Amino acid sequence: MAKSEDLIRNLLSLPHEYEWLDIKGIWFSKEEIGEYISAISNGAALCGREYGYVVWGVDDTSHEITGTTVNFDNDIDHEPYKHYLARNLKPSVTFEVEDVQVDGKRLVLLTVPSAKSVPTKFSSQAFIRIGSSKEKLSKFPEWEIRLLNVLSNGIPTIVNTAAPDYAQELTFEKLFMYYGAKGIELRRDTFKKSLKLLTADGRYNIMALLLSDANDIPIRVSVFSGLSKADALFSVKEYGNSCILYAMDKILEYGDAINIIQADERGRISERKDVPLFDYEAFHEAILNAFIHNKWLGLNAPMISVFTDRIEILSHGGLGLEQDMEGFYKGVSIPVNEVLASLFLQLRLSERSGRGVPKIVGAYGRESIRIEKNFIVVTIPFNRINVTPFELNEDKATENPTVKATVRATVNPTVKLTKNQIGILAKIAENPKVTLTELSELLGLHRASIAENTSKLQKLGVLKRVGSDKNGYWEIKKDDGIQ
Known part of the structure; x- marks a missing residue:
């Protein structure tokens, strides 16, 4: 696979657009493309990225590859368009434009170097991306100050940023x-x-x-009496305001304490089987990763929430600089806090083998890790052996009894589906024409997770796609062999 195709697939796997990334369909504007180059260049500098990107030929909502006719080699007003852009960009920006074939469709990839020393301007005006919007930098003084500070002093880190x-x-x-x-x-x-x-x-x-011995960074474990934060808060355990190494150890000890061993008497012939409430190694790696990769600059600690069916471990900040989605899941780690990661390695609290994320994925699947722009959440589900998978995981996936019956009758009771997969089946049973993008919005999961789970359901023989991606529909299969 060509390097540029790999890059585009990695960019499209990200859950959001960023200050350094924009997705376009067939949109083309002589002036605005130059403004976007300025915005992407400045946004890449703010985020510590070497390059920013614009991809044409992809639906910006669903990330469906559609192809494009955008052509940077055409003349505009009797001047080569690339020359026109280069002439109006100050300082000079050596952007690159490539035609890339992906899934048989023509895409255009614009690669823009990050700003250096001074903001990148187009037609004497600097631009920035705020969320998914392109704006004049002069309209946002705080962003302008941040950019100038980064260009002068480098990207802020826990090492070059002074404590209060x-x-x-x-x-x-x-x-x-x-x-x-x-x-x-x-x-x-x-x-x-x-x-x-x-x-x-x-x-x-x-x-x-x-x-340090004393700080004002609270690190809490919040225990809820139900399945969501809307339920009553049962207790809050405080482990912060001190050296984070001790706080982390105490949270790991707490996890070990609540990981009860259950006697599994099901199908017993001779010896019973002891089953832990959850995979402690996966929990251990999730806590380590949360502390090592948390964005501590805002003095916000990881958040641990315990519900009746799971533990959620949230760390602030998204993927590390230059970290791509596929590499993350495979364990190719690029630390958010390089110096803190080295300290954990020196203390033999972690290792550089990259086994942490693969351990979590091996135990609970990719859907157990939710990656957003400003945070990552790892879900460690409880394996309660005294309830069936549906009683544990269905969790009011829908209040429609017809839909419940359809989903329940479809799946082999020996096949344990995840909560997300059951939720997907429930929504499909309600509306067989629902799209992956709509499923993502309905269930609060990013599209890559929805695509991966629908693919698994199809391989299990539970789900079938009839017709094209655009005009087809889903069919929940009722095979006699899995009633």
Whole structure:
């Protein structure tokens, strides 16, 4: 597969457009494309990306590949269009335009380098993307200040960003105790430099605040009495306001404590089988990843929520810089916080083998990890052996009893479907012509997860697609062999 085709597929797998990414169909405007190049270039700089992209030939809502007739090689007003763009971009931007064949359709990929030193302008005006909108940078002074700061000092990190003024008198006795317990000597005369706890001007940084004896970053485990945050809050366990290494260990200990071992008497002939409530290794890796890759710059900690059927672990910030979706699921990790990741490695809390995400996916599937623009949520479902898969997972997927009966009668009771798969079947039973995009909106899942689950249901023989993607419909199969 060609490199550009790989890149386009990775871009289309992302759950959203970004400040550095735009998706277009057949839209073309002589002036606005130059403005978009300015906006994408500046947006890439703000996000710490080397390049930004615009892809033509794809539906910007469903990400369906449609093809395009957009042609940058045409003359516009008796001038080669690429020359016109280059002439009006300041400073000079060496953008590239490629025709790429994907699934037999012609797509156009525009690659734009990020701004360097000064904002990229088109016709003497700088632009920026805010959400999915292109705007003049001058209309948003806060964004202009952020961009100028990034262009001057680089992308903010927990190392080059100073802790607040009130947090410049820090102590680290707990950190020394933690290193000692691991059998590693931490030298008092060099630890600030070796662990990179100071900014260039000698102030304590966010990294130092995270590792200090006392901080004002709450880290909580919220326990709910039902299946959602709308249900009563049963308890809140506070583990923060201290060195995050100890906080993380306490949360791992809490997970181990609630992971009860259940005696499985079903089908017993001789020895019974002991079944844990959930896969602790997957939970352990999810907590580690949440702490290592959390966007700590905003002083917001990961959030752990415990419901009657699952644990949800939320970390702030999306994928790391230059991290693509497929590489993420395969365990090719690009840390959001490189220095913090190195510290966890030094303390033997983590490893660089990239096994964390594959362990979670191996236990619970890709649908257990929800990736959004500003956060990632990992769901660890409970395996309660005293209830059937439908009683555990159906969870009011629909209140329509006809739909419930249709879904229940269709599936082999020995096949355990996920909650998301049951929700998909319920929505399809209500409306067989529902699209993947509509399913994504109805169920609150990104489209890639919907596509993966419908594909699995088809392989299980539960679901069948009749007709084309555009005009066809879904059929829930009622095979006598799986009644």
